[in-house]
Amino acid sequence: GPKVLQIPSHQIIDMGQMVTLNCDPVSNHLYFYWYKQILGQQMEFLVNFYNGKVMEKSKLFKDQFSVERPDGSYFTLKIQPTALEDSAVYFCASTFWGTTGQLYFGEGSKLTVL
Template sequence: EPEVTQTPSHQVTQMGQEVILRCVPISNHLYFYWYRQILGQKVEFLVSFYNNEISEKSEIFDDQFSVERPDGSNFTLKIRSTKLEDSAMYFCASTSPGSQGTQYFGPGTRLLVL
């Protein structure tokens, strides 16, 4: 069964450094998302992406964040200058047209900012 994959599974970085989190969505999906989950808290929407542009973003998704689909398979989330409060699990998700919003999530990247 096809699944969303994410790399790395864990990332430790110093405050102020840039990180790139990578995702490979399910191959025939056209809508892509990033969510984050701070330890012990809710899963929070960050951004949605369709047709090579951002469809929606939350207040969390400020100028420090960017997303890109550099080729036909990868979908990346870049955090330009990490802060301590960016420490969280980051989940990528994808969905196909007509799925009525059912999203398929990857296993997540645990980001720790020191």
């Protein structure tokens, strides 16, 4: 089936550094999402993105977070600077239809902030 690819699968960085998580969504999809998961349980919505713009973001999407997809390349989540509480697994997801599509998820990028 359709695949969402995430790079890297795991990244360890020091607090205060910048990190960029990359997502290669399903090729014809138009809507992109980032979710944050802690301790293998709660899947918390961060942000969604369509037509080059953030459509909705949660309170977890702090000012240090940003997303972009320049020229149809990777959909990226950047955190600058990172904090200890940013340690989590970040999942990228995409869907084609805005109102009836199902989400396709990547396998996650595990971020460890020391």
